[in-house]
Amino acid sequence: MSDYPIVPTGEHVTRQVLSDHPDLMVVAFRFEAEGSIGALHDHPHVQSTYVESGRFRFTLGDQEREVSAGDSFVIPSGQTHGCVCLEPGKLVDCFTPRRDDFL
Template sequence: MQKQSEHFLFGNETEIEDLGGGLKRQMLGYNHELMAVKVWFDKGAQGYTHSHRHSQVTYVEQGEFHFSIGGETKILKAGDSCLIPPHVEHGAICPTGGILIDTFSPAREDFIKES
């Protein structure tokens, strides 16, 4: 994994990766301990149920999300957030279209492109 992102990243210059299925992702900054990512969901897009070793905090910037964490589902709207502990299954459906800010500790190595 690359050691860290640049100190300054500009939204209009930082790559937005199309993940398919109505999802796009943009790196906001990272080092080996921490990562922040912006994720766009098209209307009806789904973040599949999965788990990982990382602690995650997600902030809803825009839209409405039906979030499931450890088998419990809640509706989160702009200004809401959630904590996802390591190894807990989670996923989200976005009926409205929206934007999430995801933070991970440690960084998600699988999100980093080798250069």
């Protein structure tokens, strides 16, 4: 169990840092309702996303893709991305380097 707090990031969306090191961070995002949004954004970190549960439509740059439990993908540094929850679930994201703004 993580010692980090659960932080609301949007309507029906929370995030919790699971572990961190200056070179790497693991974060869980929980989407509790269909239609919940992970707002479009970008950051200098390379991100990998693993879909632990649920179903999501991701925007990655100028492309869209639907992902579900067991899928994973990498988002390059600086790429605009976001998602819409199609079925409640959890995403596990890894960032390199660590997202200091999440601490």
